[in-house]
Amino acid sequence: MITRRDFIVTTAATASSPLAVHAANERDVRLPLKAQPRVRTLFTKPTGDGRLLLFSDGSESPSKLIKPEALERAFGPGTELVLQQPDHWRMIEEGWFAEDDLYEPTEFEDPAFRIWHANYRPETEAHDLLYDLFRDQITGPFGARIPDVGLELGEHPSTPRYATAKLDGDWCLPHLRAEVAERTSWLVIDDGNAFGEAER
Template identity: 85%
Template sequence: MFTRRDFIATSAATASSPLAGHAANERDVRLPLKAQPRVRTLFTKPTGDGRLLLFSDGPKSPSKLIKPEALERAFGPGTDLVLQQPDHWRMVEAGWFAEEDLYEPTDFEDPTFLIWHANYRPETEAHDLLCDLFRDHVTGPFGAGLPDLRLELGEHPSTPRYATATLDGDWCLPRLMDEVAARTAWLVDDGVIASGELER
């Protein structure tokens, strides 16, 4: 099962590999676009029991990635090892690669699918953003309850990884957003409580 810690450790390990070093030292190669930090927006949906599930404005399914061979053609050997998925998305959005150079991970046994699920799925991303923001209140590896905010952060026993952030009800949202705004300008809410059941 992939965790955020595994993902960060894997990224650090691959970035120091010999192939990665070779790619970085290649001459006359255009450098790949790296994803820049961006403001994330949190939304809510009822879960059916009166509670609200928070999710980010990230993609609902894996976005297309650039095939390793296409990256090597463009930037040299080992480039795939030093890029994270948002780096792929930024270059795809910028139109740097043709459709035949792209693929969409869908197989549960594909490591790229597991990495996406573990880090970028909207519900999981909302959990991770809030978990990082309130890390001074998180004491265990499998989640935390923040009673003052009526917020629950939970890691669910599943593979691929699935983590959620839930509020006891819509009456909790203004307090949470005030606390978030006091801690960061990089995370905002949409100001609207969405109606309807959570789509699966």
């Protein structure tokens, strides 16, 4: 039978043990923020041949990222390998890192610059969002036509990656808007041509 004194002594000894100190420190460790899913909006702009190019509400140029050494200092080695660029943007928006901890990828040789082009450039992002949404109607890996909505998805032979989603004309917008709304609530086609407002 354990007495009150034995309990206090045992508890104090356990609390001061290296394992207990480590466990207490672990509770204070901050984990990197992951980007939360959010509703994405697609806009259109004319291409010059009567068609419309779709683009997302993402940034027109690569947004700032957190330097690898700042991530390592905050979360430990290898953290940058498990984060995506939107994770960086969320932590920056939350004010977790100072300006000195950030950099803007601008060099073609920078892998982060290529990753942005391949995934987050507004035109490419619009392509990927629609490609995923209409995957049930796509048979080839490099392009597709969805005739019911006048949509053409295309991968262009370029480095870094560039992919586009185009509509046959503005008369296709109501059909695309209705079809997208029927399939998901996470993607919205803007009601009007936002080219002038967004100055793209």
